[in-house]
Amino acid sequence: MTLTQLEIFSLVAELRGFTAAATRLGIGQSAVSHAIKTLEQELGVELFRRHQSLVEPSDIGQQLLLRARAMLGLANTLRQEAADARGMRRGTLRIGSFGPTSSMKLLPSILKRFRALHPGIEVHVDEGPDRQVLQWLDERRIDVGFVVLPEERFDTFALMEDQMVALLPAAHPLAAQANLKLGDLCDDPFILTEAGSSELVWRLFNAARLTPNVRYRCSQLLSTLDIVGRGDAVSVVSEGSLPPLDNSRIVMRPLSPPIPRQIGLAVLDRRQASPATLAFIELARALHPV
Incomplete structure (x- = not known):
């Protein structure tokens, strides 16, 4: 063998x-x-x-x-x-990423610096829903992954924190309110974005003993924004994942009480992590201190 x-x-x-x-x-x-x-x-x-x-x-x-x-x-x-x-002139680093927050706001700056410091390391990036990244870690398909914290079964390193927010069509009656409760979002058709924090959103509703009226499931945030902008549904997403919004079509409202979301890196076991993986984590923490 x-x-x-x-x-x-x-x-x-x-x-x-x-x-x-x-x-x-x-x-x-x-x-x-x-x-x-x-x-x-x-x-x-x-x-x-x-x-x-x-x-x-x-x-x-x-x-x-x-x-x-x-x-x-x-x-x-x-x-x-x-x-x-x-x-560290040679080697391979396999990274798992999800959604706009990690793939567009965190990873590019880290990767640019990492490649400058370690040009001999071959980097592979796989993108999928947040739960897919966790599965890749479990199956050892990747060396390190961006995850929504906490994740108790992995060794994790926090990088950033933002807030979960509600998205509403601009003409929605609730758009006039300064903030919203999760219960306010259960009557309308709800869209669940699978790319980023879908597991967190489900946990939030379950913890509050609420059930959203899920009519749509989208793998991309842009699809979520389009559906909300057309007036077909409401949603809960992370503020850090959002691009600039067209306020004539979509409004964002904070949740009450505020619900933070923390993003970090995870490895299966830091004691077995490769030098390239540890160097990537160290660089990420230096560029994005919590």
Whole structure:
């Protein structure tokens, strides 16, 4: 069993295909097939179920995939520690990001500075909903991720705090009020933005024993703003994620009582984090002290 075989196995599982994995790795499909076949013969189990052109991990393949990713993560850490001794001239950093707050307001400045300081580190950024980033951390698909705090099962580092706010159509009767309670937003159609703080929004309503009338779920904040601006729904989002608003179509109102939201970085275990990951976290905290 080799690290190359495990890397190919992990990538085939992630991309659900031999051809896609071969393209990503820049090798022939036959080489991918041979690596998987050899690994299956060595382990004595079938790692994938084939469905025409698509493949998916078998039950035992899914179980071994977590181990393989852990081993690949450890190997990457070893390489990075060796690179650190040489001045961190080589290595890889995988970052998970979500929504406008992290992807547009936090990450660009951190990444620009990081690349200037460590040009030899290859950086990969994956973007998805906040809960997806947590899953990527659990599955070791990323080294570090932007998350909504608190997250007790990870080692976390706070970077910024903003407030949750209500979004209303400008012509809505509640737009005349200076602030709103969560209960004020339960009668109208509600839009849930999946990209950023959807889990936090659900927790807020559940804690208040309220149920919003969710009619829309959007993966992008711009879609949320468009639907609210058309007068079709209300929403709760983070103030830090918002671009300048067209006040003729949308109004923002603070919530009462105020509801803060904290954004930070998370790693599965800081003791096992690579030097590149730790350098990224240190730089992020220096640029965005809480």
